[in-house]
Amino acid sequence: MSTATVDQPADAAPAAAPSVDRIAITVRVRRFNPEVSAESAWVDYQIEMDPKERVLDALHKIKWEIDGTLTFRRSCAHGICGSDAMRINGRNRLACKTLIKDINPDKPITVEPIKGLTVLKDLVVDMEPFFQAYRDVMPFLITTGNEPTRERRQSAKDRERFDDTTKCILCAACTSSCPVFWNDGQYFGPAAIVNAHRFIFDSRDEGGEQRLEILNEQEGVWRCRTTFNCTDACPRGIEVTKAIQEVKRALITRRF
Structure with a gap:
């Protein structure tokens, strides 16, 4: 079925663009x-x-x-x-x-x-202190043995264990909202702990103990006062405070 069309005069004015209320x-x-x-x-x-x-x-x-x-x-x-x-x-x-x-x-x-x-x-x-704390927690996969000949497979359940902390974009919003970090620039800060969490709970990684020892130091996770500022500030919706508490629990139980 054909559709009727209406020809516009050649000199017809173009339709006005919708106004923007500024x-x-x-x-x-x-x-x-x-x-x-x-x-x-x-x-x-x-x-x-x-x-x-x-x-x-x-x-x-x-x-x-x-x-x-x-x-x-x-x-x-x-x-x-x-x-x-x-x-x-x-x-x-x-x-x-x-x-x-x-x-x-x-x-x-x-x-x-x-x-x-x-x-x-x-x-x-100056973001260098922030990125140095990030580097200090070794934010990369640590494994031993020969180089694998295929990908390191992981179940969906194992991946879900640390899925939330993979969302970090290193904006420093969480770390720079932390009162402890304001008063002591030596504190690792929430973002570094979040990125340590991402690998500590990765079933393919073998460096969890090393990272836990790093975060067990004086300026590590025990400086956290659980104010939830970091969770509120995260633009990616990461449960930052929860991740920090899970790292504390892993330090006490050595189960991760």
């Missing part, structure tokens, strides 16, 4: 430039944004249209790389996953660097 917001950024001042300062930026856009979009608008000196990290912009972790309205979040409409745009939106790590400039912190 709102005026204030983004209050904690700025720091060691070449200018030893102190940080809050700077307000008034911009217009679609409330369905993200805080990262607002930062891009500020940098590209108002002040090109604003410095922050970002990469994939889709919540996978973990580069743009920052404190937004007092909570650790990923700027690329935080919608403006979800954080009360009627009030100034505060943006500042994550805590517990040295600020290098504006929203950029």
